[in-house]
Amino acid sequence: MAVEFSQETLKRFGEIVGRYPKKDAAMLPVLYLAQREFGYLSPEAIEYVAELMDVSPARVYGVVTFYTMLNMKPIGKYHIQVCRTLPCALVGAEKITTLLKSKLGLQAGETTPDGKFTLSEVECLASCGTGPMMQINDDYYENLSKEKVEEILKNLK
């Protein structure tokens, strides 16, 4: 299947670009759009975005590999990101990660074979006063305990 935006997404692309004083500034929102449309940013998707943005694929590739939220591989339906930075580490982030690893049978950076869960250890998510914490897709889960994590996992269908 050719990598290209649907008509609706193309329209959205036009709106996003039109919002900015220069087209280049729309790079991140356009990459988000592509990531949502294609699931992840494959080499083909990167070339397609480069063409849309009138820049070289190398420039887009540089951007994609620079930011942690842009994925070049498919990720699970639920992307679980546990903060490992000092404030969370002081209040037990490691225990939460260990629990998640054993519950999901994953190491950090891996995805379950059924494509349901990806587990990542990430740096500070600006939630230091309510650690330990994790982000699952768009949502923050704070003040985690073993019981709370188990409950959260149970509710992820």
Add this chain to the structure above:
Amino acid sequence: MEKILLRNIEAIDSHTLAVYRSRGGYRALEKVLRGMSPEQLIEEVKASGLRGRGGAGFPTGMKWSFVPKDSPKPKYVVCNADESEPGTFKDRLLIERDPHAIIEGTILAAYAIQSRTAFIYIRGELVFGSKALQRAIDEAAQAGCLGKNIMGSGYDLDLILHRGAGAYICGEETGLLSSLEGGKGWPKVKPPFPATHGLFGCPTVVNNVETLAALPWIVDQGAARYAAMGTEKSKGTKLFCVSGHIRRPGVYEVEMGYPFKRFLEEDCGGVPDGRKLKGVIPGGSSMPVLRGDELEPVRMDYESMQAAGSLLGSGGVIVMDDSTCMVKAAWNVARFYAHESCGQCTPCREGCHWMEKIFWRIENGQGRKGDLDLILNISGNITGNTICPFGDAAAWPAAAFIKKYRDEFEAHITDQRCTVS
């Protein structure tokens, strides 16, 4: 103490325009648009003594005054909402609970430099916050506080919410601008400064969320009232985010100059479980750690923190009790910087990873004689030798951990094991 920054957050539906307005919101903007010139506004903010709350503490009014008035190029204002400094979560609170204060502050800053386009650059992970901000921007535009002919004044401003995509370095103002230009978040050499050569080479002001959120109160209540609070060089109030081993973690608004020890013990409830305070990082993980026994004379302002050998930074206060292994803490912090170095300057790109590896081996029973001096040497070779302050931010804490807790580091090396946990 009268709350300035947290004045609205406990009100029900504080994020909505109606509630913000009912509490005096957009009154400052109206005052400015009806009767103050941009120059008068800049003078007012200078007189308030407000300093940038992102970490560097540069006087806000002065920063604005560097923008050339006669430039033929467009001018931009960017609100830096890329809050990523470990230990810091104050901007997130304002974004979620008082987005209109940030928006009003951004409009005021834009008016001061006569910008027609402003941005809020928010870190990508803050999805909930982005939605709150976008809703507030739409509401403000609908009510005529943004867009064409704001409040009938003839002044136009577009405000664009822009999401980052996960990179600590984009909190550094020139890294942020590179990112907003559609590239990697690589910082730029200064000078030229953003005030003359910023976004797309145009005059640009970048201000932190907390800085901007203070402006409506300052303009509404008058600079003199703000300047009457705090100390000689640190005016007004500041947000402090308290995390780690502390009974009541959270965001606190404190008048500058407040005693640090009293703050930790009384306001935040002290260290829990009968433990003792071992150390505190007072201004986000980039700032040198202070030992628990050094805090007596320290006050919460720019001068006092500096005199104590650290810095106020972002106000991220990370508290560590006596169960904390300082080698492990230093390794954790070093790992953060190794992960987040943008890779542009060799001393930082290479040095951060070396420091992380050496801290790791000390913690894991493989430390070598001379390792501590080796880290101090690396740290010294990063400091001042990079394009942006990230290098210093990685080098200072590494050196401070060793200097403040050298015995503990040496014991790890001598015993070839972690001697604390």
